[in-house]
Every structure is written in structure tokens, then in C-alpha cells.
Amino acid sequence: MNTNKLIPLLSEMAIFVNVVDSGSFSNSAKKLGVSPSSVSRSITRLEDALQEKLLVRTTRQMRLSSTGQEVYNLCSDMMNSAKLAVSAAQADKTDISGVLRVAAPKALSRQVLMPMILDFIEAYPNVALQLKVADHYIDPIGDEVDVIIHITDKPTEGLIAKTLTQCRLVLCASPEYLETHGIPIHPEDISAHNCVCLGENPRDRVWDFTNNLKKVSINVSGSFAVNHSEIRREAVLRGVGISVFPEFAIQEYVDSGEVVEILTDWHVGGNYQGKVIAQYAQSKFIPGQIKTFVSYLEDRFHHGK
Template sequence: MDKSKLIGLLHEMAVFVEVIEQGGFAKAAKVLGCAPSSVSRTIHRLEASLNEKLIERSTRHMALTPVGKKVHMHCLEMLGSAKNAVFAAQSEQEDICGSLRVAAPKALSRQVLMPIVLDFAEAYPNVDLHFKVADHFIDPMSDEVDVLIQITNSPKENLVATSLGQCRLILCASPAYVERIGMPSHPDKLSEHNCLCLGENPRDKIWSFSSNRHSTTVDVKGSFAVNHSEIRREAVLRGLGVSVFPEFAVQSYIDNGTLVPLLADWHVSGNYQGKIIAQYVQSKYIPRQLRAFVDYVKSGLDNNRHLKLEPIKAFSMMD
């Protein structure tokens, strides 16, 4: 195939990758901003040009053919090279500009990252910043996100990971609740307390604790469950019960005495604890706006004494 015909296939190949990543024509069309029929015609043109069936599809299912799997792999490499070309150009720009797409969990975004991100947007007006708030994992390699910020001790492999800060979980209650019900002396005593959970799945009612060489799990019960830390915090402030929170959600209330930490000698295990980590795709060329953003967030979290982490060198899970 000559170069002119090959150039004409580049768009079809990019649409093909999007269809596979999104898991369907309609979802790909929504991302691409066109009609599903347009996406379908594009895939038909690609298959006709290659004289091969790439996707087996029915009304409910879609799967790559053996040839489709090979073509998809090479198309991914093509898009990766295109992205590296853009990164190479952006890394040489003196001014910090260009686009940047960032994803982060809801509670961390609302209660910690929001002022830092807005300050960054003001400080770098030439950066087109798209900030996506979502609690599910978003893969920078497939979801068109440049930087993922998450709270975890297990960074995603094959991505660069830079530690920005750290977060631990704290069990707490209001002083009025403690005066009325009492202070638990051991995790097992939580069976006597009204424990407010996330309520997202049955595991949310199993709280795990460790202290020195001892560990225990407690099946807790409570009259109220909500998967929103600010609403659950308000319930605890009103004295409805005890609950577990990320440190950033309650530390200021503990500092002013409106909340009291419980079982301070015990470490609480669960989601939303660990290192606050920024992850992005491994590349020889890192865009200046990406570097600037990660550095800016790191500096902002360093100024938060409760989330501060000792500076460490960015590392690659590929090393």
C-alpha cells in the first residue's frame, strides 16, 4: 500500500481504537462527537481497505477477530507514537500551555484538591485544563486522561507514579456522643455503638484494625449509611454515631474540638487511605504543563501538614 492510501487510513485506525476502548459503536460515537452510523461506516471502510474482518458484532456483543487483535495492537502503537510527537513538541515550549486532562476521586477533589487546581488554572491561563472527578479507576493509557490522582499503596503498573502526599483513616465521634454513649476502649466494643458506614457493599460493615502485632475485624451495625463523606461527617457532628473518615475530611474538626478521635492507638484499614499518587504514561517526553501541574499539586500538599509526605523521587513501576 502506497503512502497516500496509508495516510488516508490513519483516521479510520484511530476510530477503530476508540470503538474497542469504549466497547461499542454508540459509546465511541459519543466520545468522538458523531453519530453511531458514522462510526460504523468508518469501520466498514477500514475493513474494506484492509480486506479483512476486524470486529465480529451482533446486536448485543462485539469481539475482535484474530486479525483484528493484531491490527488493534499496531493501531495502539500508532496512537502512542502520535501522542509522543505531541509531547515532544510541548516539552520544548518555553511557555507552559497546551491541554491537560486530570482525574481524581470526589472527596479528595472537593475537600483538598479544589483550591490547588483552581490556583493552578489562575497561575497558568494558557493551559486548557479538564478536571474530571470520579471515584472509579481511570486508566491514563486508555481513557484519554493525562494524569490520574488517587489514594493508594498499590500504584498501577506500567505507569509513572509520583507521591504527592499521604492520607490515613480516622475513627471519630462528637464530644456529645462520647459523653452520652462512652469512649470505646477496644475495637470489639464498637458492637455497642452506632457505626455509620458507606453502605456501598456488605464489606463496608466490616471494619479492620491493627495495633503493634494485634489485629481484629469488627462487624459493625448502624442506623444510617451514606457514601458521601461530608454528609456522613455532618451526621457524626450531630451526634448520630461514630464513623471512619479520610484524615483530610475531619482533621480541622478534630483540631477545633468538634470531633474526637477514637481508638487512637489502633490503625484503621480500608479504602481511601495510603499515598496520594499522581500517575501518568511513561514517555521520553513529558509535557511541560503536566510537569508543572504535578509539581504544583505536590507543593500545595506539602503546605498541608496533615497530608505532607517526605519528598521522594518519582519512580516508574516499569523499573
């Protein structure tokens, strides 16, 4: 069938989908605001053009023929594509709007993301952004979240993943502490120091170190433990002991000399390191506020804009 003959049938195909979805000619007519006879004529014109019986009708029920089922599936896809086309056209508008639900770890949100998020909502005032801070795994479907931001080397399968930056763990102490207690030159030296741990579980008191093929696990102890990076950082700044931080939580203080990074030849194992990744659901059409937000974060992380 050539295009000139096909174009007039597009509206009949749309009505056909509406009839099937509505369950009857009368229900479809009410939705479309036309008479049942008008709907019936559209279906007849479509069947005549395709030379196939699409609907089997009796006085009590209506069902799809085998050919009708196949035609319905294809026509339904056509309608969905039409909806996506409309959404895509609206999303290209400079006025980005809509609800945006974002989830991210607590420390990363507080110490890194918040300035970016506040700048974003100032730049896009018609976006209603809801931030959910949580360190546990967030299910984007079950928890009704549009974008999840997490620190991992294993992105969630089935979701689009955009790498924003990298994050490593930093082992450090204050200059005053190191002057009093000495500078560790090997991971085994750590066991003799006062270590400020997370304290969430027994494994938090085992620190793993690697240096090429060398691997060392050290049981540490200390007078203070807290599962809050900013409080641990304050303890380290006060000279309480040695602790491990995500780079974003401590780099400013390393740069200023208020803390000193130690055992720089060794890689410290643990959570909260790896790639900082933004993930969202795969779809033929990604809502404009999601694309704009993730692109905004990429620019800020990569170029500081």
C-alpha cells in the same frame, strides 16, 4: 563516515522516511512541495553515500530492501527525536499551554484538590484543565486522561508515580456523642455503638483494626449509612454516631475539637488510605502542562505554597 559528510545527508534521510511513509515518490513530493524528480535525486544521493540499495522500485510498486528496512527504522527514530527536540524546546517556554485532563476521587477532589486546581488555572490561564471526578479505577489510556490522582499503596504499573502526601483513616465521634454513650477503649466496644457506615456493600459493615500483630474485625451496625464523606461528617458532627473518614476530610474538625479521634492506638483498615499519588504515562517527552501541574501539586502538598 565523519560529521562533515553526515550532516548533508540528514535532509536526505528525512526525505527517505517521508517517501516510505507516503508510499510513493509522487505522494512524498506533494507533501514536501517539490517535484518527484527532486525526491528521486535525494534518494539516489543517499543510496550512493551509503553504498546500499534502499528501495526496490518497479513501474507498479516500491518496497524496502532488507538494508533499506534497517536504515528506515533508524532514520525514523531520528525524525521522532527531532520532533521531541522541538516539543521540548516549546515546553520550556514560560507560557505553559495546552489541554490537561486530570482524574481524581470525588472526596479528595472536593475537599483537597479544588483550591489547588483553581489556583493552578489562575496561575496558568492558557492551560485548559478538564477534571474528571470518579471513585472507580481510571484507565489513563482508555479514558483519555493525562494525570490520574488516587489514594493507594499500589501505584498503577507502567506509569510514572509521584507521591504527593499520605492519607490515613480516622475513627471519630463528637464529644456530645461520646459523653452520652461512652468512649470505646477497644475495637470490640465499637459493636455496641451507633456506627455511620458507607453502606455500599455488606463489607462496609465490617471494620478491621490492627495493632502491631493484633488483628480484630468487628461487625458494626447503625441507624444511618451514606456513601458521601461530607454527609457522614455532618451526621457525626450532629452526634449521630461513630464513623471512619480519610484524614483530609476530618482533620480540621479534630483540630478544632468538634470531633474526637478514638482508638488512636489502633490502625483502621479500609479504602481511601495510603499514598496520594499522581501518575502519568512514561514518555521520552512529557508535555509541559503535565510536568508543571504535577510539580505545582507537589509544592502545595509539601510546602503549602
